[in-house]
Amino acid sequence: MPTPFxxxxxxxxxxxxGSSCALELRRLRPDxxxxxxxxxxxxxxxxxxxxxLYTGQLRPADIKPHADDLWTQQRIELVQNRAVGLDPTARLLHLADGPALPYDALLLATGSVSRRPACPGQDLTGVxxxxxxxDVVQMQQLTQGISRGVVAxxxxxxxxxxxxxxSRRIATTLLIRDGHYWAGVLPPAEAALVAQQLVENKIDAHYHSEIAEILGDANGRVRAVRTTAGTELACQWVGLAVGVQPNLSLTAPGLATDQGYLVDNRLQTNLPGVFAAGxxxxxxTPGAGQVAIEQLWYTGRAQGQTVAHTIAGQASDYQRGPWFNSAKFFHLEYQTYGQAPAAPDGAGRTSAFWQHATGRHGLRLYFETDVPHKLLGVNALGLRLRHDICDAWLRAAAPLAQVLAEWPRAAFDPEFARQHHAALRASFAVWLD
Ligand SMILES: Cc1cc2nc3c(=O)[nH]c(=O)nc-3n(C[C@H](O)[C@H](O)[C@H](O)COP(=O)(O)OP(=O)(O)OC[C@H]3O[C@@H](n4cnc5c(N)ncnc54)[C@H](O)[C@@H]3O)c2cc1C
Known part of the structure; x- marks a missing residue:
């Protein structure tokens, strides 16, 4: 890295x-x-x-984490433009409009782009x-006054x-490729709790089903979807949600890419002074239990901050600690910690699941089969757990008996946790020595 500042x-x-990198770097290097x-x-x-924004629960101002004059306050220059090319020899970033910008260090934080399924009809209005x-604005316009939508x-x-x-009372069909919801991530028992949410909220879920073709009317507007199961579903809007992939539209001669911009443990690409994050x-070379491409909010922030440290001359490897993710499926909260695969992933590891009779709460603990059954991961549905406690259990590889004994401490709702503590322990009894 060039020195001095x-x-x-x-x-x-x-x-x-990108924002986390900018703010952390400003904190570390006022110059x-x-x-x-x-x-x-x-x-x-x-x-x-x-x-x-679409459901009306938040306004645009609510989803801005910072004041509008943050960049000015922090002496961070904002160039509203599209970067279209990188010259690593001259160390220049080319923009869609205006002169190229010189750099000593450069971070690529270009995010993802939505994947598209391979099916005809995607150019129709309403898709x-x-x-x-x-996309929020487009969805607001395209779903105005419609009665049926299909989501893939x-x-x-x-x-x-x-x-x-x-939320807008539009009858909805959800096409799910696999036999249960989010099959690559959730075990069937957890997916069953989500399926119950879909039923209760009148979402018409079609499993083993994908879009084969989107059909249009004479005006070029979507009128139906034909599925791979051969069903034709009339609709006026189609949402394609088949995943995202790294946005590699900004290219440079010699820049190594695979599915994403390839980086080492310091998030440095093969070009001098060029980093990628998010x-x-x-x-x-992802570490044990790590994935090569992390598409999460908190890992994006951690990666941006890691790059800031390296640029500031305090190089450190990217270390995210135990995996964590959370989401909400209608009224069902979901948290996952550590290694929590959809299916058993190797000898010496197992898991057990406790479910409340209502089907609104479930807890899976993943652990080693050998005594003392060290904790490997957690899936919690309809239960909010304290991040600091789950994280500490995983970092310490806490034995299953300790985790079960301490479970009420981890739950946000101690009353519920105390009430069901005995039932939870009973589900795991076979593993308690
Ligand atoms: C609908 C939705 C819901 C999500 N929910 C969750 C969730 O609940 N929890 C979670 O952990 N994660 C969630 N994610 C994922 C999370 O939002 C992303 O992992 C995170 O935003 C990625 O941050 P990033 O900074 O890497 O990229 P982005 O947020 O995509 O930011 C990249 C920015 O770079 C800009 N850009 C790209 N190329 C150029 C260029 N050439 N020139 C100039 N600018 C450029 C883009 O326009 C974009 O503004 C969700 C994502 C989506 C889409």
Whole structure:
């Protein structure tokens, strides 16, 4: 890295990874010249909160984590423009409009783009993906006054779109490719609790079903979907939520990519002074239990901050600690910690599940089969657990007996936890020595 400061740091993208890097770097180095190049909004906003704009629970101002003059306050220059190319030899970033920007260090924080299924009819009016503010506005316009929508995708964004349509009383069909919801992530028992939410909220879920073709009317507007199961579903709007992939649209000669921009443990690409963080980055050698591409809010923030430390001359490896994610499926809260695979993933590991009779609460603990059954992961549905306690259990590889004994401490609702503590312990009794 060039020294001494000040030097010119360019950050492409003001999502959580880019913004966190800019703010952390400013904190560490008051003398750095920091420029954010952003092609979306001038301010940073919470992408996970987008759905609540549509449902009317939040206003645009509510999803901005910072004051509008944050960049000015922090002496971070904002260039609202699209970066279109990188010259690593001259260390220049080319923009869609205006002169190229020189850099000493550059962060690619370009996020993801929505995947599209391979089916005809995607250009029809009324068909869209869902990733940014523009998509919220488009969905508001396209679903105005309609009666039926179809959502393709049995993952997090798919169920969000179903909930959004439901909030406007639009009859909704959810097409799920696998035999149960989010089959790559959730074991069948957890997915069954989500399925109950779908039934209670009158979402017509079709399993083993994908879009084969989207059919249009004479005006080029969607009128129906034909599924791979051969069913034709009349609708006036189609949401495509079949996942995202790293946004690699910004390219450079010699820049190594695979599915994402390839980075080492310090999130450095193969080009000198060029880093990548957030959804667009792919770790070359992910550690045990790590995935190469992490598409989460909190990991994007942690990666951005890690790059800031390296640029500031305090290089450190990216270490996110135990995995954590949370979501809400209609009224069912979901949290997952550590290694919590959908199916058993190797010898010496197992899991057990406790479920409340109402089908509204469930807890799965993953642990080693050998005594003392060290904790490996947790899935909690309809139960809010304290992050600090679950994280500490996983870091310490706490024995199952300790986790079960301490369970009420981890629950946000101690009354519920105390009431069901005996039943929970009984579900795991066979593993308690
Ligand atoms: C609907 C939805 C719900 C989600 N819910 C959750 C959740 O509940 N929990 C969770 O952990 N995660 C959730 N995520 C994922 C999470 O939002 C992402 O992991 C996170 O926002 C990625 O941050 P990022 O900074 O890497 O990228 P982004 O937030 O995508 O930011 C990248 C920015 O860079 C800009 N950009 C790209 N290319 C250029 C260029 N060439 N020039 C200038 N600017 C450019 C983009 O326009 C964008 O503004 C959700 C995502 C979506 C879409």
């Amino acid at each position: 000040p030097f010119r740091v360019l950050i492409v993208g003001n999502g959580v990874a 750095a010249h920091i420029t954010l190049v952003a092609d979306e909004t001038p301010h940073h906003y919470s992408r996970p909160a987008l759905m609540y 869209q993906t869902f990733y940014n503010l523009t 995708g049995g993952g997090l964004v798919g169920i969000e779109l179903a909930e959004m349509l439901h 959804d667009c980055a792919q770790l070359r």
